[in-house]
Amino acid sequence: MSSVWSNWMRSAASAFAPADGAPEGALGPAALHAIPSARAIAAIRRRTCIDASGTGLSKRERLTRCMVVPSHLRALHTEDKEAITDLGPITVAPPGERRSGYFTFTRDPALAKYSWPFFSITGRREGPTFLITAGIHAAEYTGIDAAMRLGRMLDPGQLRGRVLIIPLLNRPGFYERSIYVNPEDNDNMNRVFPGRPDGTWSERFAHWLLNEVIAQCEYAVDLHAGDMIEDLVPFVTYRETGNTDVDGRARRMADAYGAEWLVKAMPTGERSGLLFAAAAARGVAAMIAESGRIGQVEADAVARHVDGVQNILRTVGVLDGEPARVAPARVLNRFEWLRSPVEGFFRCAVRVGDRVKKGQALGEMVDLLGERLEAIESPVDGIVLFLVTSPAIKKDGLLLGVGVPA
Structure with missing residues (x-):
């Protein structure tokens, strides 16, 4: 092991010890002085890469397993061009620069055959790491387009901290025009978080993305839209965790979007399987934003995402400028999801945005001769936020979603 590194480790052992009564994970008062400069860390990493047993790794192993310095060490040196900037499999842009390209999860053979697009924009000033994702459902094109546009337009000179953008998460499904699911395993990728390292393709992807990328961020916005057979009104959602800091920051983001x-x-x-819920459980202030419908790319829907995310970035202090003043969102406490009790043809009687009352007729299921099978009624008072536009419905198939007011 490098003598520079071993000397630092010995000094850090005492310097990093927190004072009595300090919260778990706190650093000791001398910790900052014990941390080597980013230049020294970079030099150590160039000379050797150490595994858990202290053995030097081969050149190939260094490329995939080289030690990642914790994010709290990287953040202390964001002004240094030689700062360690790995974020899982992604090499983050140095301060004041933008980087774009493709990354892969080389440690998992099942995932390694795909590459994912990314943008990394790093400011010259210290600040949080903000993640923007889209395309976990591969045909929700509004979010994908908005993420690409944000990646090309954000100016590193106007940023504090770093913004990382992954415009397309469901890489296998994109060119297949897949609705809802990942064609590798037919899983809905937004129902498998936190995933498993030995699970299905989607579960493995969720595991690596959550642990190597999402968990290293302070903020995360997941952009969605109506899939090819979905209509919706724009809305945002976040999940309360009981952590007042995380919940407060997530609510502030959701309000700033302007839906x-x-x-x-x-x-x-219960385990929801949702990306943003898994992020929130890890202490990341996270939310979903929905804009766009039926697999179309409409300019106003894309602009809503772009403007909303930029306003969030200004609100949390990542992007320079005063946040726009937006009207307070109308709060709904939950979704009521309606599913069909039978297979058949759905004749829908409402539109997105309609207010409905408990017991109100929302439509009917008929067979392929037009005979009524089931009347569909609303079980609650609320707002129709989402509905399936295809009338071909399987048994237990989703019909629509009603937002229930607070």
């Missing part, structure tokens, strides 16, 4: 409707999802104690 008319905000769904405040409450913790249920």
